[in-house]
Amino acid sequence: MQKLPGFRDFLPDDCAVRNYIFARWREVARRYGFVEWEGPILEPTELYKKKSGSEIVDQLFNFTDKGEREVAMRPELTPTLARVVAAHEREFKKPLKWFSIGRFFRFEKQQRGRLREHFQLNCDIVGESSVAADAELVALVVDLLRDFALTEEDFVVRLSSRDVWLAFLANKIKAFNEPELRRFFEIVDKIDRQEETKTAELLQPFSTSIDEIRDWVKSTRDFLLNPKTDRSQFEGTTLGKIHELLHDHLGPRHIGPYLDVDFTVVRGLAYYTGIVFEVFDRKKKLRAIAGGGRYDNLIRQLSGGGVSMPALGFAMGDVVIGDLINEVPRARLQMHNETQKDLWIQIYAVIAKEERRPDALAQIQLLRDAGYRVDYPLRPEKVGKQFQTAEQLGATFAVVFGDEWPQLKVKKFSTRQETLIPHDQLLNHLPRPE
Amino acid sequence: MQKLPGFRDFLPDDCAVRNYIFARWREVARRYGFVEWEGPILEPTELYKKKSGSEIVDQLFNFTDKGEREVAMRPELTPTLARVVAAHEREFKKPLKWFSIGRFFRFEKQQRGRLREHFQLNCDIVGESSVAADAELVALVVDLLRDFALTEEDFVVRLSSRDVWLAFLANKIKAFNEPELRRFFEIVDKIDRQEETKTAELLQPFSTSIDEIRDWVKSTRDFLLNPKTDRSQFEGTTLGKIHELLHDHLGPRHIGPYLDVDFTVVRGLAYYTGIVFEVFDRKKKLRAIAGGGRYDNLIRQLSGGGVSMPALGFAMGDVVIGDLINEVPRARLQMHNETQKDLWIQIYAVIAKEERRPDALAQIQLLRDAGYRVDYPLRPEKVGKQFQTAEQLGATFAVVFGDEWPQLKVKKFSTRQETLIPHDQLLNHLPRPE
Structure with missing residues (x-):
């Protein structure tokens, strides 16, 4: 139709x-x-x-x-x-x-x-x-x-x-x-x-x-x-x-x-x-x-x-x-x-190990409560593909939930820089939501 | 109808x-x-x-x-x-x-x-x-x-x-x-x-x-x-x-x-x-x-x-x-x-002397260009009535164009405080637009 x-x-x-x-x-x-x-x-x-x-x-x-x-x-x-x-x-x-x-x-x-x-x-x-x-x-x-x-x-x-x-x-x-x-x-x-x-x-x-x-x-x-x-x-x-x-x-x-x-x-x-x-x-x-x-x-x-x-x-x-x-x-x-700001997310939560999904969900909730635009994979996916999705969605950061737990690997796409951050310190390490 | x-x-x-x-x-x-x-x-x-x-x-x-x-x-x-x-x-x-x-x-x-x-x-x-x-x-x-x-x-x-x-x-x-x-x-x-x-x-x-x-x-x-x-x-x-x-x-x-x-x-x-x-x-x-x-x-x-x-x-x-x-x-x-923020202006330009209107208009343009919400009287009005309008419109500040020129009298309604400011310094004296 x-x-x-x-x-x-x-x-x-x-x-x-x-x-x-x-x-x-x-x-x-x-x-x-x-x-x-x-x-x-x-x-x-x-x-x-x-x-x-x-x-x-x-x-x-x-x-x-x-x-x-x-x-x-x-x-x-x-x-x-x-x-x-x-x-x-x-x-x-x-x-x-x-x-x-x-x-x-x-x-x-x-x-x-x-x-x-x-x-x-x-x-x-x-x-x-x-x-x-x-x-x-x-x-x-x-x-x-x-x-x-x-x-x-x-x-x-x-x-x-x-x-x-x-x-x-x-x-x-x-x-x-x-x-x-x-x-x-x-x-x-x-x-x-x-x-x-x-x-x-x-x-x-x-x-x-x-x-x-x-x-x-x-x-x-x-x-x-x-x-x-x-x-x-x-x-x-x-x-x-x-x-x-x-x-x-x-x-x-x-x-x-x-x-x-x-x-x-x-x-x-x-x-x-x-x-x-x-x-x-x-x-x-x-x-x-x-x-x-x-x-x-x-x-x-x-x-x-x-x-x-x-x-x-x-x-x-x-x-x-x-x-x-x-x-x-x-x-x-x-x-x-200006329109990119409307369309793009800020943070992509990469779930590198499926058993970290509940931890990722808890963190995603905190990030969204703080005003960040956050997305994540709704089903298990290879880490490489998740990073690809993150970039397609215009994410500034990827936050990786995997082997480093209880630390998180935070990757800034613009500089390709990666940092390890204790999971309960994540909010303090991110710039304010746009 | x-x-x-x-x-x-x-x-x-x-x-x-x-x-x-x-x-x-x-x-x-x-x-x-x-x-x-x-x-x-x-x-x-x-x-x-x-x-x-x-x-x-x-x-x-x-x-x-x-x-x-x-x-x-x-x-x-x-x-x-x-x-x-x-x-x-x-x-x-x-x-x-x-x-x-x-x-x-x-x-x-x-x-x-x-x-x-x-x-x-x-x-x-x-x-x-x-x-x-x-x-x-x-x-x-x-x-x-x-x-x-x-x-x-x-x-x-x-x-x-x-x-x-x-x-x-x-x-x-x-x-x-x-x-x-x-x-x-x-x-x-x-x-x-x-x-x-x-x-x-x-x-x-x-x-x-x-x-x-x-x-x-x-x-x-x-x-x-x-x-x-x-x-x-x-x-x-x-x-x-x-x-x-x-x-x-x-x-x-x-x-x-x-x-x-x-x-x-x-x-x-x-x-x-x-x-x-x-x-x-x-x-x-x-x-x-x-x-x-x-x-x-x-x-x-x-x-x-x-x-x-x-x-x-x-x-x-x-x-x-x-x-x-x-x-x-x-x-x-x-x-x-939140809705008050939508409805209220920030600055009201009080035109105390009609011959200052062109100066007021120039200043109003600068303030609006800087992102402030500004209103002013479209026709000559008594100063008292202008202040009244300013408060009704929810203005934070009144800026008075009158005898003090080339200075401006700036009144903050919340504190009733009045300050004299050189007209070309006004933008530096105001808080950022909301």
């Missing part, structure tokens, strides 16, 4: 990689004062329709359960966050800084970087509208990637904003509605891929041109990236806020080299209300590594108006980051070293 | 408890030389029918996916293990010692200790038929619980065996088939709950009586638990093997006080082929904490005859162990202390 298409088995090597990614995610999110939470994998289908409309249902693993409920395996975490925050918001001091690591599902054609089941880190700040919160989230996404030994040569965070486009359009046409706005963002998204005559035609209702958009994108980027820009004329506007974000809040953290401003990033602009960002590998070989932004209206919308709170967040999947780590030798090496 | 019945939201406190349980599970399984693996949450429904017959489908979250596949959210891990082992067995040295921590689903009425979605630790040894492997698994389940600061006063592992019953019955009736055997196990299971006349009647075809069964259960227990029993007459039999398991393999590990022999444990005997064990709290207030045993035929059966390997394993859910920890003050205290 086969596994389902788009699903993965994590054999021990793969699971160690997954655990390494989770451990880095968890560690860095905590450094930022984020606390972990989690929701169910199954939710009422309605929860997803509420956010994204009924078209999302095409990509859901959804069904009617045995209690006649319409249910769906979660495709994303934000609706659950809104549900949980709406139910519990009074129990917590704001802002909430929450992260979650879990599994998500979507019924899609599988391709590189995109599977039907994947793991995702979600980080959200709820209840804070300041630019400082935007900065905290952008800094976090950068440090999450740096912690994998990735550098500014490997990835870039591209910042954009829905509000800036609104300001741009406000100068062009008097009023525009959501559908028009979506249409406009679709044009911008394809501006470098679609035939120019076609784009020009589509842009007519918006009283602008390809050249004007390109010029504006470039000049706005220059304005925003320059720390010396005089922003007094933009005080209080969205452009002013992004400049403040970049230079007052991110500048002191020295993460400028990881950032770019690119207003052709429009994915999800219909959904977000403020800044948006996407993280890409510099070589642009892979899909987006992470993406997020500010969604100030979503909690109100998803809670049916029950709770209204500003919020922002991002998600990072395990698949693309795994691909990028494998592309970057420095990052791959760090991962390799 | 509500969550689905039988599903849980893990708010940060709950998630810290869950992480604590996972961390202990992972740590102890690794001490035993087990490596972690994981499978998909969705599998072909057929995989579960193959093992347990079509009746299992009643308790599945199963459905037809958009690719017309019959799929099910996994109710247990063993069928996936068999699928994975059958596909990859040549890649690994035997025995495999594998563990997995994941989510499982069953459509059942929710009640204490039993939900529709729960987490489970699974530990399995594949490719080893020796009694030593049985012992390794029983010792592991004991140490998993001891690691939660639970003792022999809190829980007991009850050992049983299908083979011993087969031997008992072989003396009573000439031949018996699987359905008869199941019927017999059902009678034994209810022997203390069903009316005696009814039980006596049901036992007639098996040529035995209630008293005979009770006597046999008691005398066999006495025989097995006594280390001095002369087992020579049972050499090679199942009883002999269990005596060897208890005294040669578990005796040296000093875990006798955690064990009992109880052949009225018959749950799942139809499924297992050798020893079976269930772990219960001593007060018998809760459901089984863990259960498992040897299932030598299952991999062959599930792989359609492709691969045949002896195997044994057990599962432990997160719900009942959580309940038991909460019942035992010693265990609850250990959990409390």
